[in-house]
Every structure is written in structure tokens, then in C-alpha cells.
Amino acid sequence: MEKYTTEELLQARIPGEETGITVKRTICGFCGENCLVDAYMKDGKIIKVEGCDSLPVANSGKLCVKGAALKQTIYHPERLLYPMKRVGARGEGRFERITWEEAMSTIAQKMQETKESHGAKATLVYAGHPKWFRHQLTELCNAYGTPNFGTESSSCAYARMLANETVFGTTGRGAMPDMANTNTLLIWGVNQMYSRSVTGSKSHLKLEEKGVNIIVVDSRHTPTTDHATLHLQPIPGTDGALALGMAQVIISENRHDMAYIEKNCTGFEAYKDYVSGFTPEKVEAITGVPADLVIRAARLLTENGPFGLQMSASPMVHHINGVQNVRAINALVLLTGSFGVKGGTAGPGPGRGGFKNGFLMNPLHRVDADQDLSHAEFPAWAQLNFYETQVTRIADYMEGKGDYPIHTLIAFGMNHHMWAQPEHVEEAFKGLDFFVNIDMYKTDTCDYADIILPAATALEREQLLMMGKGQILDLQPIIEPMGEVRNDMEIILELAQRLDLEIGDPVLKNYDDYLRMSLMGTGLTLEELRAAPDGLPKPGKLAMRTTEQILSNVRTPSGKLEFVSSVLEGCDMPHHDSLPVYRDFRETLPMDEYPLILCTGCRKPQLFHKRTYRMPWLNNLEESPVIELHPETAKKLGIADGEMVRVVTPIGALEMRLLHDTSGLPGVVHVYHGARDKDINSLLDEKYYDPISGFPGYKSYCCRLEKLEQKEA
Ligand SMILES: Nc1nc2c(c(=O)[nH]1)N[C@H]1C(S)=C(S)[C@@H](COP(=O)(O)OP(=O)(O)OC[C@H]3O[C@@H](n4cnc5c(=O)[nH]c(N)nc54)[C@H](O)[C@@H]3O)O[C@H]1N2
Ligand SMILES: Nc1nc2c(c(=O)[nH]1)N[C@H]1C(S)=C(S)[C@@H](COP(=O)(O)OP(=O)(O)OC[C@H]3O[C@@H](n4cnc5c(=O)[nH]c(N)nc54)[C@H](O)[C@@H]3O)O[C@H]1N2
Ligand code: SF4
Numbered sequence: 272m273e274k275y276t277t278e279e280l281l282q283a284r285i286p287g288e289e290t291g292i293t294v295k296r297t298i299c300g301f302c303g304e305n306c307l308v309d310a311y312m313k314d315g316k317i318i319k320v321e322g323c324d325s326l327p328v329a330n331s332g333k334l335c336v337k338g339a340a341l342k343q344t345i346y347h348p349e350r351l352l353y354p355m356k357r358v359g360a361r362g363e364g365r366f367e368r369i370t371w372e373e374a375m376s377t378i379a380q381k382m383q384e385t386k387e388s389h390g391a392k393a394t395l396v397y398a399g400h401p402k403w404f405r406h407q408l409t410e411l412c413n414a415y416g417t418p419n420f421g422t423e424s425s426s427c428a429y430a431r432m433l434a435n436e437t438v439f440g441t442t443g444r445g446a447m448p449d450m451a452n453t454n455t456l457l458i459w460g461v462n463q464m465y466s467r468s469v470t471g472s473k474s475h476l477k478l479e480e481k482g483v484n485i486i487v488v489d490s491r492h493t494p495t496t497d498h499a500t501l502h503l504q505p506i507p508g509t510d511g512a513l514a515l516g517m518a519q520v521i522i523s524e525n526r527h528d529m530a531y532i533e534k535n536c537t538g539f540e541a542y543k544d545y546v547s548g549f550t551p552e553k554v555e556a557i558t559g560v561p562a563d564l565v566i567r568a569a570r571l572l573t574e575n576g577p578f579g580l581q582m583s584a585s586p587m588v589h590h591i592n593g594v595q596n597v598r599a600i601n602a603l604v605l606l607t608g609s610f611g612v613k614g615g616t617a618g619p620g621p622g623r624g625g626f627k628n629g630f631l632m633n634p635l636h637r638v639d640a641d642q643d644l645s646h647a648e649f650p651a652w653a654q655l656n657f658y659e660t661q662v663t664r665i666a667d668y669m670e671g672k673g674d675y676p677i678h679t680l681i682a683f684g685m686n687h688h689m690w691a692q693p694e695h696v697e698e699a700f701k702g703l704d705f706f707v708n709i710d711m712y713k714t715d716t717c718d719y720a721d722i723i724l725p726a727a728t729a730l731e732r733e734q735l736l737m738m739g740k741g742q743i744l745d746l747q748p749i750i751e752p753m754g755e756v757r758n759d760m761e762i763i764l765e766l767a768q769r770l771d772l773e774i775g776d777p778v779l780k781n782y783d784d785y786l787r788m789s790l791m792g793t794g795l796t797l798e799e800l801r802a803a804p805d806g807l808p809k810p811g812k813l814a815m816r817t818t819e820q821i822l823s824n825v826r827t828p829s830g831k832l833e834f835v836s837s838v839l840e841g842c843d844m845p846h847h848d849s850l851p852v853y854r855d856f857r858e859t860l861p862m863d864e865y866p867l868i869l870c871t872g873c874r875k876p877q878l879f880h881k882r883t884y885r886m887p888w889l890n891n892l893e894e895s896p897v898i899e900l901h902p903e904t905a906k907k908l909g910i911a912d913g914e915m916v917r918v919v920t921p922i923g924a925l926e927m928r929l930l931h932d933t934s935g936l937p938g939v940v941h942v943y944h945g946a947r948d949k950d951i952n953s954l955l956d957e958k959y960y961d962p963i964s965g966f967p968g969y970k971s972y973c974c975r976l977e978k979l980e981q982k983e984a
């Protein structure tokens with residue numbers, strides 16, 4: 272056999288004694304998918320990564336493009352490596368290094384002072400993207416005494432969960448499609464090919480191969496719609512009308528499951544009366560979906576039912592009528608007898624495994640929750656998403672425009688560009704008494720903080736992973752923590768100690784205590800797992816749930832699946848209709864002056880909110896942000912492919928390149944969010960949000976396009 276030189280082996284990154292290259296297992300912590308990674312290491316540094324295929328994990332040997340860029344993510348020059356304190360003005364970004372001792376004693380002292388001068392609720396605690404420590408952060412808030420704990424979920428997932436609770440009496444996680452058994456899958460506003468490109472696309476293609484009927488309702492053409500039996504393409508934000516129209520067809524063709532409805536549901540007669548007005552022709556006029564396709568979808572949905580509903584965490588609720596739209600879609604599940612049954616939605620089978628006090632495993636009630644800043648404005652949220660405050664109005668709260676002002680902000684991974692009108696948040700930061708932000712990078716949110724703390728990445732801390740097939744894996748850090756980074760949990764635990772507070776049950780003193788607590792109930796110990804590099808099977812089986820158990824334990828106030836929501840009926844607030852009433856967002860907007868619909872932030876495989884703009888390997892793959900517009904509309908406006916134009920909304924204007932793109936419908940402008948210097952959220956109205964959930968209308972606002980004078984070539 273041909274012998275390779277060491278240099279060649281090194282170049283090809285071949286592990287072995289000769290090259291000194293080893294392979295270590297870790298998690299790509301970039302998004303929530305927790306893909307398992309084989310990291311090729313030399314001299315303590317990562318030299319390349321691959322998806323791990325030696326263990327039964329969902330990513331089975333694959334990584335998405337962001338995971339493939341992990342090396343650049345970890346060794347990025349903007350990594351925050353030391354605690355720092357601000358020495359310039361807020362927003363200027365001038366900081367100097369301090370010790371952890373100085374940082375933590377100052378933070379504890381400021382939190383104590385705030386509590387003494389203004390009461391604990393004048394401190395707002397916030398978590399951005401990271402989720403794994405949210406339970407313990409809530410415990411810290413409870414021990415300290417503030418109900419004002421909010422997260423990025425004020426714009427993601429929780430509005431859908433709220434909608435699910437009102438209809439199914441269960442959370443979003445409890446209403447997943449029964450993928451293994453379904454014959455008909457209704458995918459509404461999800462594009463896993465981009466948003467969960469490693470795991471989601473694989474499971475989708477498997478279903479297609481099995482011959483499952485896949486109906487995709489998506490305002491755009493995507494790889495998911497390419498692999499669908501039927502694609503419906505409504506105008507963004509009109510989905511409620513489409514769902515009501517499908518219901519109208521199902522009922523008028525007697526395709527509904529009356530026996531199931533009578534046994535398990537309430538409010539059917541009122542719902543039936545309401546949907547009767549949504550004829551396919553009317554629905555076509557509202558949504559743009561041809562009447563015959565509305566009928567075809569209703570038939571396909573009921574021909575080989577029950578159906579599994581796959582519903583997105585965010586785009587369906589990124590509208591000012593989002594909760595009611597999702598409720599209208601959920602009602603189809605009831606109508607067809609698809610909830611809690613095999614092959615349907617939330618089908619029978621084993622419960623969900625997880626670690627003790629992990630994210631949303633057993634959501635905590637907050638102390639004095641009825642005194643948090645959002646409960647009066649969002650009563651349904653207060654009742655159903657009791658574990659968090661809705662912080663869509665964070666800027667107002669910091670400026671004292673809520674019931675009382677926020678003086679101190681303690682944030683774990685805050686990205687204020689996620690909200691509409693981030694400039695208002697920046698102004699509000701300036702009035703705070705004290706602000707801490709904890710992040711892996713020195714972000715421009717950090718620039719407004721008084722103290723910034725460096726967070727460890729997933730590769731720099733020990734962690735536990737629940738693999739498929741009930742195996743648990745303990746992963747050790749694969750690199751020495753860079754600089755002086757610490758993991759978020761260590762920071763929470765130290766804060767608790769410095770404030771003389773106890774958190775956890777049993778009380779947690781250090782990170783090992785946290786890991787041990789997480790394993791309680793799994794039948795495994797940390798020592799056993801540390802000694803088993805390939806993980807160990809979790810002893811025992813998960814409890815099985817039958818259809819009867821599911822349907823006799825519905826947690827709505829009536830104990831039944833509700834077409835008419837008793838929770839919303841009890842909320843004395845505008846638009847909190849107990850029926851899934853369709854209201855057209857266009858009626859609230861100045862469409863005469865801004866005739867195009869502005870839809871922002873539909874996912875791209877290589878981009879992730881604001882974070883990826885700093886990674887050249889990802890950001891340089893294609894120009895972003897750009898205005899994507901259907902050529903039909905572009906031609907009407909006289910705008911050529913690649914021309915620079917001004918996008919104008921009632922809030923402001925930005926100049927960007929326009930690309931002709933047939934993904935979306937004519938009349939709809941799409942722009943990706945989070946760009947460093949052209950943030951589309953600056954053009955969205957912070958007061959334009961769903962009155963039930965507080966979720967911003969990111970995906971159905973209005974704009975116009977103005978041609979710019981083109982420079983001579
Ligand atoms: N226009 C528009 N706006 C949107 C959306 C849209 O579609 N369109 N989508 C909305 C949705 S669905 C969401 S979820 C939000 C996302 O908004 P965010 O969750 O705020 O966004 P990210 O950039 O993912 O993460 C925020 C910060 O957390 C840091 N971080 C990541 N991991 C950790 C960690 O383990 N510890 C600590 N301390 N910090 C960490 C990151 O470096 C980053 O700076 O944006 C919302 N905003
Ligand atoms: N690469 C990448 N992956 C991500 C993220 C990321 O930023 N980048 N973010 C993560 C987060 S925070 C989230 S919440 C998830 C979101 O994951 P997905 O729910 O898959 O997110 P989107 O791509 O925003 O939207 C899915 C589809 O909904 C369609 N859509 C938009 N508005 C409407 C509408 O009004 N009606 C209908 N019927 N369809 C509509 C879009 O065209 C899009 O194809 O992705 C997660 N995964
Ligand atoms: S999907 Fe991509 S970004 Fe998310 S964990 Fe997997 S490799 Fe990382």
C-alpha cells in the first residue's frame with residue numbers, strides 16, 4: 272500500500288500517533304438541535320469537525336452548514352473572554368477588564384440595592400436564545416423575589432403554546448404529530464429543510480418515501496413544499512381564514528367526525544355557525560388560495576385521516592392575529608377527530624423523557640406573578656404561560672411606562688435586535704441604573720451594559736445529553752475554557768450564593784450538584800456516566816399513555832377539547848374572542864400608502880438571527896440582507912434584478928439590493944432579519960403586535976419600494 276508522508280496525513284487531518292490528531296465527542300450548541308460532533312483536535316485545538324455517526328443520535332453523522340462552521344464560531348475574535356466593565360458612554364462599546372470577584376460582587380450589591388430601594392420586582396431577569404438553565408434562573412428570581420422574568424420566547428413558541436392550551440389544554444410539546452403512524456401530515460408554516468436541516472429534512476423525506484399524504488401550507492416555495500403532495504400558498508397572515516374555509520368544506524361535505532366531537536369537544540355548534548360564512552370563494556378572496564385548492568385540501572385531509580399537525584414555533588404567530596389563526600388551524604384537529612389518536616396529533620405512546628428540572632419539564636409558578644409587568648395587558652398569557660412575563664414591551668418597562676419602572680436588568684444572552692424598533696430598546700437601556708449582559712460574544716447589546724460576563728460555549732463545559740432510544744451521554748469539555756469564560760449555571764449559582772439565597776431541590780451549590788440533580792429519576796449516577804464514554808441506557812421504560820387517558824385528562828377549564836375557549840371567554844380584553852375569529856391585519860394598516868406586504872425572517876440554512884453575520888464562512892455564502900420580490904411585482908414597479916431600492920414602512924426606510932425571487936407571492940416583500948447595519952426590525956412598529964400574545968407582526972406588516980437613482984455603469 273502506498274505510504275503517506277506525515278505532512279500529507281496532517282494535511283488530510285488523519286487521526287493517529289504519527290499526526291498527533293485525536294477525535295473528541297462534543298455537542299454543536301449553536302441551535303437547539305444538539306447535534307453530536309466529532310471534533311478533530313491537535314495540540315488542544317479544534318482543527319475540523321464532522322457529524323458523529325458512532326452513536327444513535329438524531330443527526331447520525333451529519334451537521335448543517337452552521338455546525339460545519341463550528342471552528343469559526345468558537346475561535347472568533349469577537350469572543351468575550353473576560354469580565355469587563357463599561358468605561359465609555361452606554362452604546363459606545365468601551366470597556367476595561369475586571370476580575371470575576373469585582374464583577375460578581377458588584378452585580379450582587381446592585382441587585383441588593385435595587386431590592387432595598389425599589390423592591391425586587393424593579394429587577395428584570397432575561398434569557399435570550401439559551402434555554403437549558405431557565406428553570407434554575409426562575410428559581411433564582413423566585414428566591415430573590417421578582418416575578419419579572421422574561422425571555423426570547425416572548426416572540427417565539429409561547430404564542431403557539433398559548434393557542435394550543437386554549438384548544439387542546441396542552442402545551443406545544445404535547446401536540447406533536449404522531450410521525451411514526453400518520454398517513455396524512457398537515458405541515459402549517461414550517462420549513463424544517465432550513466430550520467432543522469439535519470434532523471427535520473431526514474424525517475420528512477422518510478415520510479414522503481412511505482407515501483404519506485403531505486399537505487404543506489406555506490406562503491413561500493421551499494424545499495419542504497417541493498416534497499409535498501399539495502402546497503397551499505396563502506398570503507402571509509391570512510391562515511386563519513384558510514383554516515376556517517377548510518372547516519367549512521369539511522362540515523358541508525359531512526367529512527367531520529361527529530361521534531368524536533360529541534364525546535370529546537365543546538362549542539361545536541357555535542363554531543359550525545361561524546365557519547359557515549367562510550366559503551371557498553370568500554377564502555380565495557382573502558387568502559389568494561384558489562377555491563378549488565381549498566376544497567382539495569379539505570378532502571385530502573379527511574380521506575386518509577386522522578391527520579398529524581406539524582405547526583411551527585414562530586411564523587404562524589408572527590402576526591397580529593397569530594393566536595386566533597393557530598386556534599382556527601387547531602380546530603381542524605378537533606373537527607376530524609385527530610387529537611390523541613394513533614396517527615393523529617398528540618397520539619398515544621410513551622411520554623417524553625428528560626432531565627429533572629430541565630427546560631419546561633415542570634414549569635414553575637413565579638412568586639407574585641400577578642404583579643409582573645405584563646399580566647394586566649395579556650391575561651391569557653398570564654394564565655397559560657404562567658412561568659414567564661411577556662416582555663415585548665421591554666423598552667416601555669425600562670422607561671417606567673409599565674405599572675412601575677425597571678431599574679436593573681440582568682440578561683443572559685440578550686440580543687435587543689430581535690424586537691421591533693430596537694432603537695427604542697437602546698434608548699431605554701440608557702436610563703437603567705444597572706445592566707449586566709452575559710454572552711459568548713461582545714455583541715452590540717453588550718455595548719449598553721455596565722458589566723459584561725463571558726459565557727462558555729457547549730464545547731467548554733460538561734453536559735448531559737439524552738440520545739434517541741433512551742441513552743444518556745455525559746460529555747466532557749473538549750477544549751480548555753477560553754480566557755476566563757464560565758458557564759451560565761455557574762454564574763447563576765454564584766449569584767445565588769452572594770445574595771444569600773438557596774435555589775434548587777435539593778439545594779444546588781455548584782455545577783456538579785446541578786448535573787447530579789438533573790439525573791435524579793433516571794436511575795443513573797454522574798460517576799457511572801462519566802465512566803461510560805458511549806453513554807448508558809436509561810433503566811426502566813417511559814409510562815405509556817392511551818387515547819382514553821389522553822382524552823380524559825384534557826386540561827382546559829371544561830375538561831374537553833374546546834372549539835370555543837373558556838379561557839378567552841373569561842378575558843375581558845379586546846380581540847380575546849372565544850371563537851377563532853379571523854381579523855384581517857390589512858384593515859389595520861395604511862395599505863394605500865404602503866401597498867406591499869412585508870414578511871421578515873423566514874429561515875435560511877446558513878443564517879441564525881443576528882449571530883451569523885459575524886461568521887464569514889456563513890455570511891459570505893450569499894448576500895444578505897436583500898429584498899426578495901416576485902418578478903411580476905418587480906416588473907410592475909420597474910425594478911430590475913439586482914437594483915438598489917429603498918424599502919419604506921410607516922416607521923422608517925432602508926436601502927438594499929432587490930433580487931427577483933419566485934419563492935414568495937407577488938405583492939409580498941421578504942427580508943431576512945438581524946443584519947448588522949441594515950436591520951429590518953428598525954422598520955417594524957413596536958406597537959404592532961398580537962393583542963392576545965404580544966407577539967410582533969414580523970411576518971405581515973406593510974411597506975412600499977422606491978427606486979433609487981441608478982449610478983452610471
Ligand atoms: N424580524 C424578525 N425578528 C425576529 C424573528 C423573525 O422571524 N423576524 N424571529 C424571532 C424569533 S422566533 C426568535 S427565537 C428571536 C431570537 O432572538 P434571540 O434568541 O435573542 O437571538 P439569538 O441571536 O439566537 O441569541 C441571542 C444571544 O444569545 C447568545 N447566546 C447563545 N447561546 C448562549 C448561551 O449558552 N449563554 C449565553 N449567555 N448566551 C448565549 C448569542 O451569542 C446571542 O448574542 O428573534 C425574533 N425576532
Ligand atoms: N437556519 C436556521 N434555523 C433556525 C433558526 C434560524 O434563525 N436559522 N431559528 C430557529 C428558531 S428561533 C425558530 S422559531 C425556528 C423556526 O422554524 P420554521 O418554523 O421552520 O421557520 P420559518 O422558516 O421562519 O418559517 C417556516 C415557513 O413558514 C412560511 N411562512 C411565513 N409566514 C407565513 C404565513 O403567514 N403563513 C404561512 N402559511 N406560511 C408562512 C415561510 O415561508 C417558511 O417557509 O427555526 C429555528 N431554526
Ligand atoms: S442543526 Fe446545525 S446548528 Fe443546529 S446543532 Fe445541528 S449542526 Fe449545530
Ligand SMILES: [Mo]
Nearest residue numbers: 427428584585
Ligand atoms: Mo424562535
